[in-house]
Ligand SMILES: Nc1ncnc2c1ncn2[C@@H]1O[C@H](COP(=O)(O)OP(=O)(O)O)[C@@H](O)[C@H]1O
């Protein structure tokens with residue numbers, strides 16, 4: 001069976017696309033499959049921090065774009081704390097020219113090697129974003145529960161559909177767990193209505209997430225944060241799982 005290839009999108013920076021791409025891929029591997037994240041956010045290379053491989057990236061996406069023949073194995077990095085989770089690091093140079101033909105060859109090679117291929121898209125309508133929605137079978141749209149993020153997510157959903165992506169699922173991220181700090185938009189139904197995308201998960205705001213990410217450390221699997229990704233992974237695999245919060 002061919003691998004699931006999906007893009008994690010959202011037109012606003014900071015809503016948690018890269019975080020969602022990483023932890024969704026991680027959760028998918030916990031069931032025994034293998035996953036690879038292709039980081040398309042040129043220049044930032046945030047996935048290599050999450051994977052704990054930041055200091056030993058030598059060959060990256062820019063080398064794959066420049067080479068005559070795509071030598072995918074050279075660019076694949078294994079996660080420092082999960083054996084079945086892999087990364088193609090993004091280009092260090094934000095001006096690297098992305099070739100859609102080469103990216104398509106890269107994705108075909110990744111599909112042949114892994115069970116899940118996750119494209120981490122950059123914010124806004126950049127070349128990396130267009131490449132992600134052009135190559136993906138489906139999209140995971142990430143928003144936070146605030147007016148500006150939802151407005152941009154709605155626009156992103158329309159552009160993604162226009163690019164021919166038939167299936168989109170919504171993740172509402174950074175939802176405060178404490179009843180003392182309700183989200184700006186407390187009614188998730190209105191977010192679903194405005195984006196027109198079916199909800200697949202609600203991820204809570206996790207205090208101290210940055211220190212886990214910067215040190216590539218594993219988060220307690222019993223936290224609602226990790227359980228929400230476990231459930232997202234199960235829903236992506238077609239299981240019927242009730243929402244944890246919201
Ligand atoms: N659920 C969450 N709880 C707490 N912090 C989060 C959560 N999701 C993302 N973050 C933090 O928000 C910041 C932006 O996340 P990132 O995934 O890089 O966003 P994007 O890829 O959309 O620009 C990072 O510092 C990240 O650790």
Ligand SMILES: [Mg+2]
Nearest residue numbers: 017018041046
């Ligand atoms: Mg990102």
